[in-house]
Amino acid sequence: MSTLAVVCQTVCEDLTITINFRKVKPHIGNSIEEIVKRNTEIELTATTIRNYLNNEGLPENTIDFHALIETKFDYPDIALDNPNNTAILPFSSGTTGLPKGVQLTHKNLVHNMLQNSHPELKFKISATDSFQEVLPTMLPFYHAFGYSVVMNGLNLHGGKIVALPKFRPPSFISMLKEHQQESTILYLVPPIVLLLTNDPNAKKEYLKNLRIIFTGAAPLAASDVEKFCRKFGDHITFLQGYGLTETSPVVCSLWPSILDKEGSYRGSIGRPVPNTLMKVVDINDPKNTPLGPNVDGEILIKGPQIMKGYLNLPEETKNILTEDGWLRSGDIGHYNNNGYFFISDRLKELIKVKGNQVPPAELEAIVRSFPGVAEAAVIGIPHDTKGEVPRAYVVGKIGEKLDIEALNQYVDDKVAKYKRLKGGIVVMEEIPKSATGKISRRILKEMFLKDGI
Structure with missing residues (x-):
């Protein structure tokens, strides 16, 4: 099957960003034409890059990457960009509507990296003269979880990333086996947790040195965590995070420092990361009055990691951002008496x-x-x-x-x-x-x- 990627060229003339990925065109349907129509900066590219490896069918004036990096240039001095300028333009998931260009600023991204690296969180990634943390990953780097949490987070602390070009269960399990000595942390999504639990080829010894599994992108049930730990051992701590593309992405996490002090809250997404406010409101209340503990409602978020807005979509931006700066998450959840948040489901689902x-x-x-x-x-x-x-x-x-x-x-x-x-x-x-x-x-x-x- 061919791959179909929608690529955006905007913000910088040479910046290309994957908007969405599906194995075949019917998975996207007719949304491509609508996306292009309302975003004049978008250009479409088709098929997998391996189809062009023999230089066949390439556009005119295509530059070979190896030739490019060997070319010497006289670079002019470039002023530092305004921190409030758009740095990247990821596109929100097309599973709940047409993809929308999310304008994340330099300030958004830096704040979120610092929020996730706060000393109190004790989420330590080791990089010393004698040891370097190795992270096998299958997460795509055009997705917020992949480029921000995994790529930026590991690079910030000196870790090493080993990535799969395409996810296949045997290949990922083989990576876990190969790097079992240097891997103490894994970033996973819930379906991969289930896959490892149920696949007989995923052996207990492959995760013997693992300390932490951090999951996000979708809820992970406590019963699924218990099944996983019965197979691989109770030495592994499960931490759930919560965020959106529109929030750079992390807003809430269950961190080791919390577990050390107050015990495990399996199934919880934890508490807001530093400098982040969260509240739960009735979906039918136009005033967005905060609800008390243990009452489900829509989760609203406020903090320095909130996006600037959707590209060329003022009405959609207005619908998701309130006048006083709160972002509507579209997620239903609650918090308990100790301030731990729990996600029930997507409002639209x-x-x-x-x-x-x-x-x-x-x-x-x-x-x-x-x-x-x-x-x-x-x-x-x-x-x-x-x-x-x-x-x-x-x-x-x-x-x-x-x-x-x-x-x-x-x-x-x-x-x-x-x-x-x-x-x-x-x-x-x-x-x-x-x-x-x-x-x-x-x-x-x-x-x-x-x-x-």
Whole structure:
């Protein structure tokens, strides 16, 4: 299959940034034309670079990279850029709408690196004369988690990054085996945690020196953490982070210093990083009055890492940024009596059953805890009288029998009536995901609406 990348040339004349990545064009649909139409600086590039390795089909005046770096230039003195100028232009995920250019400034990025490196956080990456931290990673560097948390974070502390050009489970597991002596930290997304738990080729000894696994991009259920630790050992500390492309990206983290002082809060995304404010508000309250602890609502964020705005989209910027500087996250969650935050689900992905809100992630965690289930995804499908009902898609564990009737009863016994899987359970070979490992509920909904799958 060919790859299709949408590339943006803006801010600097020679700056190219990947907007989005999908294996085949139908995964993007007709959104490309709309993106180009509203962003005059965007140019489209197609296919994988390996198609051009023999210099066939290259545009005229293409410069060979090796020739470029060997060329001597007289560089003029360049003044330092204004810290409030746009430094990079990542594009927000297309899973909840058309991709939007997120204007992150030099100030945003530097502040977020410093926030993530605060001494109180004790998230130590070692680089000495005798030892250098090695981080095997599969995260794409055009995504906020990859370029900011992994790349900038490791480079800031002198760590070494070993990256996969394309994620394949055997290749990633092989990397873990090869670098097991030098790797004490891993940055993962929840589907990769599940993969390592369920793959018999991922051996316990490959992670024997691991101290910390930091997860982000999607919620990770406490039951999934427990399964992982039963296989690989309790010496591994799981830390969850939370952020958005629009926040450079980190706003909240569960850090070792918190665990040392107050014990583990598995399932929590922790507390706001330094110089960051977070509040929870009723989604129907125009005044955005803060709610108290243990009450779900939309999470709002304020801090120096908040984006300047969306490129060429003033209305969309106005919709996400309040007049007093708070950013609407679009995520539903709450905080407990000790100030720890918990994410329930995306506001746009909540299933509405007769007016009741059902978070897909809650049902997915329950389904995954059933014997024989390796992965699960839940969406809402239309219903004549209830509006929507939950429908589950599951992937079975290799070599194990999956009893669908028993699974359905298992879920019924654990949830309120309106949360039951009245939309059915579908067994799949693979659940569609984005390039960063997030479950693509949008694709599942399209499959159901088009083919009834």
